[in-house]
Amino acid sequence: NAGVTQTPKFQVLKTGQSMTLQCAQDMNHNSMYWYRQDPGMGLRLIYYSASEGTTDKGEVPNGYNVSRLNKREFSLRLESAAPSQTSVYFCASSPGIKGLFFGPGTRLTVL
């Protein structure tokens, strides 16, 4: 039981490049989330998926797209990376009101 896994762990992009962050969970959770963590700002929700086939915007969705490929997988795509998207990205899943289970994170630097 791996929990929530994320790939890659680290990534460096140039401004304008695109990339997809992958996330998978093996806990059979319906809900999945993408957060970004920036110093002094805590975690901010980018997008979430309450169930397979649905996605909704969070607090900071601009510049991102998501795909809920199936119940296990929830990917985050940066179409044209900007320096402001330099951050640590966390994927999480949830069975409901019991809280969130987080992946180890992806550290992204955009030059």
Place this chain on the structure above:
Amino acid sequence: AQSVAQPEDQVNVAEGNPLTVKCTYSVSGNPYLFWYVQYPNRGLQFLLKYITGDNLVKGSYGFEAEFNKSQTSFHLKKPSALVSDSALYFCAVRDGPGNLFFGTGTRLTVIP
């Protein structure tokens, strides 16, 4: 909208002393409150939650939190701090369908 505030960016405490990390909340309706801990270069780990029931909630690693409705607070506590407790602590409140709104975090340093 629901929100939480962590008024202290940094808390220092001597090993063996009691520790408190503060959190206040603002919600409409009944609050679902959580504490998470983040160790360096790791994801967040669940410590404890308050949904309903006893105001004193016990969690992982000897931590506990006291829910105080009149003061809208949910402070994290531990009777005797360990150096290994040094980490970043986040308070969170349920906001919407399963989502959590996180505070800005408090860095706890336990001094040997």
